[in-house]
Structures are given as C-alpha cells and as structure tokens.
Amino acid sequence: MTCSVRTVAVLGTGTMGAPIARKLLRAGFDVLVWNRTPVEAAGLVAAGAHQVSSIAAAASAADVLITTLADGAAVEQVMTRPGGALSALAPGAIWIQMSTVGLEYCARLAYLAIRNNILFIDAPVVGSSGPAGAGELLIPASGVRPVRPLVEPIFRALGQRTLWLERIGDGSRLGIALSNWLSLMVEGMAETLTLSAAFGIDPQQLLNAVAGGPLASE
Structure with a gap:
C-alpha cells in the first residue's frame, strides 16, 4: 500500500468526473484522465491533467483509481475488459468507486476488488456537478479503516463532509x-x-x- 497519494486516475470525465478531476488538480494532485470519448477530456488536459490512451495505462500509473462512470455496468466493463483496470492495478492498490451504481452492482464490484486484492472504497457522491466543482459534495464512504487516512486528502478536496460507515456497501445504501x-x-x-x-x-x-x-x- 502506498504511504501517500500524489497521482490519481479518474476513469470517466462526464458530468461528475470532469469537475472531480478539476478539483483534484486545484488541490495539487497529479491527475490522469481516461474517457471513452477522448475529445471530452480536452478541457481537463488544458487545465493540467494528463490524458492516457488506455484504461490500463491509467491504472498502472496511479496511486489511487477513481471511477466516475454512468452506471454499474459501465464500471464493471472498464474494470474487467481485456486491458481493463483490474489487469493493471497492483495488489494493494486503492480503488474509490464514486459512481452511482446501486446495491447489486456495488456488491459485485466489491467482490471483484477483493478477488483481485484491491482495496475498495464505496463512495458514491451526493450532489450535482456544481457542488462537485466547488468541493461541496457530501461523500458517504465505506472501506477498510487503514485506507481511510490515505484517501482523506482526496475527499477533503472534493467534499464539504465525508461520512465514514463500517460495512462495504453502506456508502451506497x-x-x-x-x-x-x-x-x-x-x-x-x-x-x-x-x-x-x-x-x-x-x-x-x-x-x-x-x-x-x-x-x-x-
């Protein structure tokens, strides 16, 4: 497990992913971005983000991976496809799942993480793109305690308040x-x-x- 977080990869730069990536840039993180439609990440590149050509490239270079995609199926697909994130994340890597995926997909994604020895944080954001860009999100989060201090700087940059819960999936609940x-x-x-x-x-x-x-x- 990394002792500090400097590089964050954001998979998905849509309605929520783009303002999240911008806020992380303003907070001083090195931000890697990947989007299914690369041109949509151009504004983030102009703001200082590094656009990567593949999911695996983002996953292998980051201290923390964040998924901000449309739904559970999209998250599962980018994680498990050939050349997907799970093929490149090192054992003990941190994955923050910030998409709204529902309880069934949350359980499926958490299982994928456990099976691949990935540290999973369930943290679907509560708020719209405006609060995301202003760093005023409410973040209900659940994940193993040793990881929490490592991801707190990320959550402080993105949210007005983080509510830590005990069970994986309680963030989504x-x-x-x-x-x-x-x-x-x-x-x-x-x-x-x-x-x-x-x-x-x-x-x-x-x-x-x-x-x-x-x-x-x-």
Whole structure:
C-alpha cells in the first residue's frame, strides 16, 4: 500500500468526473484522465491533467483509481475488459468507486476488488456537478479503516463532509436513502408552493416566511 497519494486516475470525465478531476488538480494532485470519448477530456488536459490512451495505462500509473462512470455496468466493463483496470492495478492498490451504481452492482464490484486484492472504497457522491466543482459534495464512504487516512486528502478536496460507515456497501445504501430524502423535499416544496399559489399567496412570501426561521431545513 502506498504511504501517500500524489497521482490519481479518474476513469470517466462526464458530468461528475470532469469537475472531480478539476478539483483534484486545484488541490495539487497529479491527475490522469481516461474517457471513452477522448475529445471530452480536452478541457481537463488544458487545465493540467494528463490524458492516457488506455484504461490500463491509467491504472498502472496511479496511486489511487477513481471511477466516475454512468452506471454499474459501465464500471464493471472498464474494470474487467481485456486491458481493463483490474489487469493493471497492483495488489494493494486503492480503488474509490464514486459512481452511482446501486446495491447489486456495488456488491459485485466489491467482490471483484477483493478477488483481485484491491482495496475498495464505496463512495458514491451526493450532489450535482456544481457542488462537485466547488468541493461541496457530501461523500458517504465505506472501506477498510487503514485506507481511510490515505484517501482523506482526496475527499477533503472534493467534499464539504465525508461520512465514514463500517460495512462495504453502506456508502451506497446511505446515498440511496439521502437521494430519496432529497426527492421528497423537492416534491414537498413543489406541492407547498402550488398550494400557496392556489390560496392567492405569492410563493416568494412563503419562501421568505420559511427562510432563517424554525421551519427552515438545516
């Protein structure tokens, strides 16, 4: 296991991967990027990232590998395909899985890591590209304790708060629960604003009444 982290490889530079890579660059990490469509990583290269030609090249050169891909199937594919990341990661390497993949794929990916002697961190981010670029993500994370101090500098660069959980997969479980909570909040706010308008009350007046008072969400 590496004693410090300097080089981070980000596989997937889409909606979340690109701002994550940019934030790591600003924090002083050496960042390697790979994307299925190479041209989409051009902006990151201009910002100082090193674009690699293959998944294996990224995996073999990095202290930490981060996957930020569309779904579980995409993550599994880049890890297991011929020339994929698992073929190049050294035993004891650190893999931070930050995609939203669901519980079934989280278990499958964790098993792949264990089978290949890779240290797996389940850390699906809670937040959109805006908070990612600002370093304001909430990161529910689970993984073996000895690895946590090594990846904390990465999480500090990316997130406003990291919530460490004990069981592998609990990061994904909490992420799903938080997403459900957020959906209910948004739906409830929309319904309340509609009700306010039906009563002939300016929705802005409702927002003003809630803001900063005992009814405001913390």
